[in-house]
Amino acid sequence: xxxxxxxxxxxxxxxxxxxxxxxxxxxxxxxxxxxxxxxxxxxxxxxxxxxxxxxxxxxxxxxxxxxxxxxxxxxxxxxxxxxxxxxxxxxxxxxxxxxxxxxxxxxxxxxxxxxxxxxxxxxxxxxxxxxxxxxxxxxxxxxxxxxxxxxxxxxxxxxxxxxxxxxxxxxxxxxxxxxxxxxxxxxxxxxxxxxxxxxxxxxxxxxxxxxxxxxxxxxxxxxxxxxxxxxxxxxxxxxxxxxxxxxxxxxxxxxxxxxxxxxxxxxxxxxxxxxxxxxxxxxxxxxxxxxxxxxxxxxxxxxxxxxxxxxxxxxxxxxxxxxxxxxxxxxxxxxxxxxxxxxxxxxxxxxxxxxxxxxxxxxxxxxxxxxxxxxxxxxxxxxxxxxxxxxxxxxxxxxxxxxxxxxxxxxxxxxxxxxxxxxxxxxxxxxxxxxxxxxxxxxxxxxxxxxxxxxxxxxxxxxxxxxxxxxxxxxxxxxxxxxxxxxxxxxxxxxxxxxxxxxxxxxxxxxxxxxxxxxxxxxxxxxxxxxxxxxxxxxxxxxxxxxxxxxxxxxxxxxxxxxxxxxxxxxxxxxxxxxxxxxxxxxxxxxxxxxxxxxxxxxxxxxxxxxxxxxxxxxxxxxxxxxxxxxxxxxxxxxxxxxxxxxxxxxxxxxxxxxxxxxxxxxxxxxxxxxxxxxxxxxxxxxxxxxxxxxxxxxxxxxxxxxxxxxxxxxxxxxxxxxxxxxxxxxxxxxxxxxxxxxxxxxxxxxxxxxxxxxxxxxxxxxxxxxxxxxxxxxxxxxxxxxxxxxxxxxxxxxxxxxxxxxxxxxxxxxxxxxxxxxxxxxxxxxxxxxxxxxxxxxxxxxxx
Numbered sequence: 122x123x124x125x126x127x128x129x130x131x132x133x134x135x136x137x138x139x140x141x142x143x144x145x146x147x148x149x150x151x152x153x154x155x156x157x158x159x160x161x162x163x164x165x166x167x168x169x170x171x172x173x174x175x176x177x178x179x180x181x182x183x184x185x186x187x188x189x190x191x192x193x194x195x196x197x198x199x200x201x202x203x204x205x206x207x208x209x210x211x212x213x214x215x216x217x218x219x220x221x222x223x224x225x226x227x228x229x230x231x232x233x234x235x236x237x238x239x240x241x242x243x244x245x246x247x248x249x250x251x252x253x254x255x256x257x258x259x260x261x262x263x264x265x266x267x268x269x270x271x272x273x274x275x276x277x278x279x280x281x282x283x284x285x286x287x288x289x290x291x292x293x294x295x296x297x298x299x300x301x302x303x304x305x306x307x308x309x310x311x312x313x314x315x316x317x318x319x320x321x322x323x324x325x326x327x328x329x330x331x332x333x334x335x336x337x338x339x340x341x342x343x344x345x346x347x348x349x350x351x352x353x354x355x356x357x358x359x360x361x362x363x364x365x366x367x368x369x370x371x372x373x374x375x376x377x378x379x380x381x382x383x384x385x386x387x388x389x390x391x392x393x394x395x396x397x398x399x400x401x402x403x404x405x406x407x408x409x410x411x412x413x414x415x416x417x418x419x420x421x422x423x424x425x426x427x428x429x430x431x432x433x434x435x436x437x438x439x440x441x442x443x444x445x446x447x448x449x450x451x452x453x454x455x456x457x458x459x460x461x462x463x464x465x466x467x468x469x470x471x472x473x474x475x476x477x478x479x480x481x482x483x484x485x486x487x488x489x490x491x492x493x494x495x496x497x498x499x500x501x502x503x504x505x506x507x508x509x510x511x512x513x514x515x516x517x518x519x520x521x522x523x524x525x526x527x528x529x530x531x532x533x534x535x536x537x538x539x540x541x542x543x544x545x546x547x548x549x550x551x552x553x554x555x556x557x558x559x560x561x562x563x564x565x566x567x568x569x570x571x572x573x574x575x576x577x578x579x580x581x582x583x584x585x586x587x588x589x590x591x592x593x594x595x596x597x598x599x600x601x602x603x604x605x606x607x608x609x610x611x612x613x614x615x616x617x618x619x620x621x622x623x624x625x626x627x628x629x630x631x632x633x634x635x636x637x638x639x640x641x642x643x644x645x646x647x648x649x650x651x652x653x654x655x656x657x658x659x660x661x662x663x664x665x666x667x668x669x670x671x672x673x674x675x676x677x678x679x680x681x682x683x684x685x686x687x688x689x690x691x692x693x694x695x696x697x698x699x700x701x702x703x704x705x706x707x708x709x710x711x712x713x714x715x716x717x718x719x720x721x722x723x724x725x726x727x728x729x730x731x732x733x734x735x736x737x738x739x740x741x742x743x744x745x746x747x748x749x750x751x752x753x754x755x756x757x758x759x760x761x762x763x764x765x766x767x768x769x770x771x772x773x774x775x776x777x778x779x780x781x782x783x784x785x786x787x788x789x790x791x792x793x794x795x796x797x798x799x800x801x802x803x804x805x806x807x808x809x810x811x812x813x814x815x816x817x818x819x820x821x822x823x824x825x826x827x828x829x830x831x832x833x834x835x836x837x838x839x840x841x842x843x844x845x846x847x848x849x850x851x852x853x854x855x856x857x858x859x860x861x862x863x864x865x866x867x868x869x870x871x872x873x874x875x876x877x878x879x880x881x882x883x884x885x886x887x888x889x890x891x892x893x894x895x896x897x898x899x900x901x902x903x904x905x906x907x908x909x910x911x912x913x914x915x916x917x918x919x920x921x922x923x924x925x926x927x928x929x930x931x932x933x934x935x936x937x938x939x940x941x942x943x944x945x946x947x948x949x950x951x952x953x954x955x956x957x958x959x960x961x962x963x964x965x966x967x968x969x970x
Contacts, residue, residue: 123197123198123199124246124497124498124499125174125246125256125257125497125498126496126497127436127437127438127492127495127496127497128496130257130259130436131436132171133171133255133257133260134257134259134260135166136165136166136167136169136171136204137163137164137165137166137171137255137260138163138164138166139161139162139163139255139260139261139262140162140163140164140262140263141161141162141262141263141264141265142159142160142161142162142252142254142262142263142264142265142314143159143160143162143264143265143266144157144158144159144252144264144265144266144267144314145157145158145159145266145267145268145269146158146251146252146266146267146268146269146316147268147269148239148268148269148270148271148274148318149269149270149271149298150216152219152228153178153218153219154178154179154216154217154218154219155216155217155219155226155239156214156215156216156217156269157177157213157214157215157216157217157251157252157253158212158213158214158215158252159211159212159213159252159253159254160210160211160212161173161210161211161213161253161254161255161262162208162209162210163208163209163211163255163262164207164208164209165204165205165206165207165209166206167206168204168205168206169204170201170202170203170204171201171202171204171255172199172200172201172202173199173200173202173211173213173253173254173255174198174199174200174246174248174249174253174254174255174256175195175198175199175200175213175215175249175252175253175254176198176217176225176249176250177195177215177216177217177218178215178216178217178218179215179216180192180195180200180213180214180215181214181215181216182212182213182214183195183200183211183212183213183214184211184212185202185209185210185211185212186209186210187210190202198249200213200253211253213252213253215253217250217251217252218250219239220250221383221869221870221871221872222385222871222872222909222910222912222913223242223383223384223385223872223912224242224247224250224385224910224911224912225241225242225243225247225250225251226239226240226241226250226251226316227239227240227241227242227381227383227384229381229382229383229835229871231338231339231340231382231834231835232833232834232835232837232838233338233340233833233834233835234339234340236319236320236338236339236340237319238317238318238319238320238321238338238381238382239316239317239318239319240315240316240317240318240319240379240381240384240396241314241315241316241317242384242385242386242389242396243311243312243313243314243315244312244386244389245312245437245498245501245502246312246498247312248311248312248314251314251316252314254311254314255311256311256312257310257311257436258310258311258312258433258434258435258436258437258544259310259433259435259436259544260310260311261308261309261310261433261542261543261544262308262309262311263305263306263307263308263309264279264303264305264306264309264314265303265305265306266278266302266303266314266316267285267300267301267302267303268282268300268301268303268316268318269298269299269300269301270298270299270301270318271298271299272287272297272298272299273299273320274299274318274319274320274321275318275319275320275321275323275336276299276301276303276316276317276318277315277316277317277318277321277336277377277379277394278303278315278316278317278393278394279303279306279309279313279314279315279373279391279392279393279394280303280304280305280306280373280374280375280393281303281304281332281374281375282301282302282303282304283301283302283303283304284299284300284301285300285301285302286299286300287299287300304374306373306392306393307372307373307392307542308542309392309430310433313390313391313392313430314391315389315391315394315396316394317336317379317381317394317396319338320339321336321337321338321339321379322336322337322338322339322341322342322345323335323336324336324345324346324349324353326353328353328356328357328360328376329360329361329364329371331371331374331375331376332375332376332377333353333356333357333375333376333377334375334376334377334378335349335352335353335377335378335379335380336377336378336379336380337379337380337399337402338380338382338399340834341380341399341402341404344402344403344404345380345402348402348403351412352378352415352419354459355416355419355420355455355459356376356378356419356423358458358459359419359420359423359454359455359458359459360376360423361458362454362457362458363423363424363426363427363450363454366454366530367427367533367534367537368534368537368538369427369431369534369537369538369541371426372392372426372427372430372431372541372542373392373393373426373430374393375393376393376395376423377393377394377395378395378397378419378422379394379395379396379397380396380397380398380399380401380402381396381397381398381399382399382835382873383835383871383872383873384396384397384398384399385398385872385912385915386398387418388418388421388422389422390422390425390426390429390430390443390447392426392430395422395423397418397422401415401418404803404804404805404834404836405803405804405805405806406771406800406803406805406806407771408715408719408767408768408771408772409715409765409768410467410715410716410719410768412461413455413461413463413464413467413716414467414471416455416459416461416464417451417452417455417461417464417467417468418451419455420450420451420452420454420455420458421447421448421450421451422447422451423454424446424447424450424451424454425443425447427537428442428443428446428447428450429442429443429446429447431537431541431542432536432537432540432541432542432543432544432545433543433544433545434544434545434546435544435545435546436492436495436546437495437498437500437501437504438489438490438491438492438494438495438501439489439545439546439547440501440504440505440509441488441489441509441513441570442545442546442547442550444505444509444510444513445488445509445510445512445513445514445516445517446513446514446517448472448510448511448513448514449513449514449517449518452464452465452467452468452514463677463678463714463716465651465678466677466678466681466714466716466717467716468511468514468651469651469678469681469682469685470681470684470685470716470717470719470720471716471719471720472507472510472511472514473511473515473651473654473685474685474688474720474724475507475510475511476507476508476510476511476512476515476654477507477512477575477656477685477689478507478692478958479506479507479508479511479512479954480507480508480512480573480574480575481574481575482953482954482957482958483953483957484503484950484953484954484957485508485573485574486504486508486573487508487570487571487572487573488508488509488512488513488516488569488570489547489566489570489571490504491571499945499946499947500946502911502946502947503946503947503950508573512654515653515654516569516570516654518652518653518654519569519601519602519652519653519654520562520565520569522602522652522653523560523565523600523602524554524558524560524562524565525558528554528557528558528560529554531557532550532553532554532555532556532557532558532562533553535553535554535556535557536549536550536553536554539553547566547570551563551566565600568598568599568600569599572598572599574597575597575654575655575656576595576596576597576598576599576601576654576655576656577595577596577597577655577656577657577658578593578594578595578596578601578603578628578647578648578655578656578657578658579593579594579595579596579657579658579660580592580593580594580605580645580647580658580659580660580663581593581594581660582641582645582660582662582663583641584640584641587638587639588636588637588638588639589636589637589639589640589641589642590635590636590637591605591626591634591635591636591637591645592634593626593628593629593634593647595628595629597655599655600627600628600629601627601628601648601653601655602625602626602627602652602653603625603626603627603628603647603648603649603652603653603655604623604624604625604626604648604649604650604652605623605624605625605626605635605645605646605647605648605649606620606622606623606644606645606646606649606650606679607620607621607622607623607624607637607642607644607645608620608621608642608643608644608645608646608666608674609621609642609643609644610643610666610670616670616673617670617673618643618644618666618670618673618674618675619675620675621642622637622642623649623650624637641662642663643662643663643666644659644663644666644667644670645659645660645663646659646663646679646682646683648682649679649682650678650679650682651678651681651682656686656689656693657682657685657686658686658690658695659683659686667683668704668707671683671684671704671707671708672707672708672709672711672712673711677713677714677716677717680712680714680717681714681716681717681720684717684720684721687701687704688701688724691724691728691729691733691965692961692965694964694965694968697969698729698733698734698742698965698969701724701725701729702725702729702742702745702746705721705722705725705749706745706748706749709721709722709749709752709753710749710752710753710756712769713765713769714765715765715768715769715772718753718769718772719772722746722749722750722772722776725742725746726746726776726779726780729742730742730743730746730780731885731924731925732924732925732927732958732962733962733965733966734966734969735966735969736885736888739885740782743780743781743782744780744782746776746780747776747777747780747781747782749776750773750774750776750777750780751773751777753769753770753772753773754770754773754774754777754796754798756769757769757770757773758798759798767800770799770800771800774796774800774806775806775809778806778809778810778813779809779813781813781817782817783817784814784817784819787810787813787814787819788814788819790802790806790810791807791810791811791814804832804834804836804837804840805836807828807831807832808828808832808836808837808840808843808844811824811825811828811840811844812840812843812844812847812881815844815845815847815848815849815881816847816849816884816886816887817886818848818849820844820848821848822845822848822853825841825844825845826841828840828841828844829841835873838874839873839874839876839877840877842857842860842874842877842878842881843877843878843880843881844881845857845881846877846878846879846880846881846882847881847882847884849884849886849887849890851890854882854890854891854894857878857881857882858882858894858897858901860878861875861878861879861882861901861905861917861921862901862902862904862905864908869909872912872913872916875913875916875917875920875921876916876920879916879917879920879921880920882894882921883922883923883924883925883926884925885925887925888925888926891923891925891926892926894923895923895926895930895931895934896934898921898922898923898934899934899935899937899938899952901917902914902917902918902921902944902948902952903938903943903944903945903948905917906918906944906945906947906948907943907945910947911945911947914945914947914948914951915947915948915951917948917951918947918948918950918951918952918955919951919955922951922952922955924955924959927959927962927963927966929963931959932956932959932960932963935952935955935956935959936956938952939952939953939956
């Protein structure tokens with residue numbers, strides 16, 4: 122199937138001016154198909170040939186200006202149009218197919234109560250799965266929509282939806298359908314058009330004269346109700362803060378937030394109807410850091426109402442104008458407007474490494490790639506990664522530090538005013554910034570946004586005649602405005618570190634960057650405060666101090682910078698994995714920040730234990746992590762409800778479950794229904810414990826079925842699939858494999874069930890059992906990606922990749938696959954990244970002998 126190229130989009134934009142869509146959807150036609158009727162009003166500036174995109178199950182009628190078009194003119198997903206100059210009306214009537222992959226119109230039946238929900242994800246080029254469209258971001262139009270749905274359903278969209286009537290019951294006695302009319306929207310790009318329909322549980326309110334609402338599946342109603350005030354409070358506070366810093370008011374008529382099932386992304390910024398994955402409606406206990414992360418997502422998507430929705434990119438090379446800004450503003454506004462003032466520490470822990478890792482792979486690209494590097498929509502989809510999000514947000518944070526917040530916000534507001542409800546590119550944004558500063562923002566952008574790779578900053582410290590001096594070596598090309606922190610051991614308590622001085626400096630700025638009076642500090646940390654995007658190293662004396670006193674640093678963000686430095690050193694072969702584990706064993710028992718604790722344990726468990734250490738060394742590492750988790754449990758045993766210690770305790774419980782090498786403790790917890798001293802084993806912890814027991818061969822398929830009967834939810838189904846795939850039994854492995862890759866003998870799994878099964882399948886404890894599947898993996902993944910599209914290609918290339926097999930044979934098979942033309946772009950990108958990570962793991966193992 123063809124993808125839209127940039128050249129085609131530019132040619133069509135020169136030809137067409139699209140005015141209005143009228144979309145009518147009928148969601149009452151059964152489980153497989155829905156009806157879609159579209160009228161598009163547009164102008165052709167001159168005579169020419171073009172096309173409209175549509176991916177129907179059946180095309181019933183196509184009429185241009187009253188003249189029927191030949192259905193045979195629909196080739197792949199394009200209906201050819203021969204246009205004369207002037208006004209035109211195109212009518213398309215079709216049956217469309219529901220999706221089970223989270224793309225287009227996704228349909229989901231809740232196993233908890235049998236209720237069905239549908240929602241759209243029309244991102245990049247999937248609107249054509251829902252209705253006919255000129256599907257590119259710079260052909261904005263207003264939308265009118267009507268929807269026919271089952272009578273007990275509520276319909277949501279980009280504008281206020283009103284039930285207009287109930288149809289007369291049929292003669293067969295079938296229930297009447299509900300008819301819904303959505304208000305006319307502001308001008309939107311096609312990829313923002315959204316619908317969500319089903320028997321939603323809704324919590325409605327009003328703020329600043331606008332209707333606000335939260336929506337979720339009925340089976341999640343108690344959990345939404347429990348958190349509704351927190352969710353709405355964050356929404357209101359972020360809304361008010363954006364109105365303080367942006368001159369342009371919120372541009373749409375309502376603000377709905379729908380938490381939808383089996384959603385591929387974290388959320389999607391559809392104007393007026395933001396869709397979130399419904400894991401954000403917490404069914405089980407979570408840490409305050411997880412609540413903070415949810416708050417960041419709320420703020421991120423609201424920022425998109427301006428960055429992306431009000432002013433939209435012209436082509437996909439400028440996706441950073443959407444995602445980098447929303448990522449930056451999400452963390453900044455949440456920290457400014459809510460109780461989650463530690464959001465930037467969470468960014469340093471949970472997001473920064475994503476950017477650093479992506480930027481060191483062969484697949485890296487500039488934050489703002491050259492337009493020729495994004496020739497079509499398939500290549501565009503690959504850039505929704507750690508570069509466009511984490512690195513881009515880091516670059517903007519550095520821009521604010523260099524430019525000043527006042528000039529930055531003035532430039533943003535200028536940009537909104539000049540391009541409201543239109544499209545813009547990087548050059549337009551830079552011009553808006555340049556109007557409010559004397560600094561050369563174009564040169565800054567060339568160095569920061571048009572280049573790839575990570576700089577490394579390394580200090581050298583000397584002393585002479587009552588002074589100490591700092592020299593910073595930079596491996597890279599970017600200018601950096603950073604803070605450096607000088608710390609000394611507290612004379613009254615040598616285990617503590619106190620800040621002597623924090624000073625700003627520009628790198629490069631000559632060789633002797635800073636000369637200060639007195640003796641050298643015990644610890645000198647570059648990028649204290651994490652204002653730039655660069656790996657940092659420590660001089661030997663500072664590193665010795667850090668190893669002894671890291672947990673004694675007063676600021677969690679400072680500690681995060683140091684832990685990230687240690688992480689990078691492990692990945693770069695400069696610190697033995699055992700050294701990182703020793704540091705974790707020493708300092709995490711004294712760590713108070715949940716985000717930091719979670720990040721360190723995740724790297725230790727998921728990377729060091731599972732990939733960087735040889736299989737023979739892995740049991741000792743797991744035992745060490747189990748002991749560390751037990752230390753945290755002992756320390757937090759008498760915690761108060763709602764305290765930070767509760768979050769540390771939950772983090773420790775999860776780590777202990779995931780690292781257990783024997784079943785005794787987990788069996789006891791499941792039998793008792795609680796961890797001694799708490800917490801109780803809620804569904805998330807029960808499924809986690811059962812999955813670990815499955816890996817260890819200490820449970821059965823019958824026990825999994827019994828747990829599913831206890832928790833027959835969608836999450837329970839995923840847990841059961843994960844557990845059964847993890848059983849160390851040849852028959853269980855073959856059954857899981859067929860479920861994932863054999864459509865002739867098994868119904869196609871949904872996106873979530875595929876991912877859960879894949880997560881259970883490959884286990885480091887089961888290398889011999891799963892090794893025969895290595896030769897089967899690449900052909901199966903290639904066929905799946907071709908058959909089911911980008912979402913399942915991504916799942917097959919991430920959760921489905923045989924990560925535990927850190928072996929040359931795995932690398933050889935992957936490289937051989939990439940030398941063929943078989944993998945789709947989405948799968949090829951994931952395989953390329955996985956193989957680079959595999960090479961790194963092999964190098965680290967080789968360095969350990």
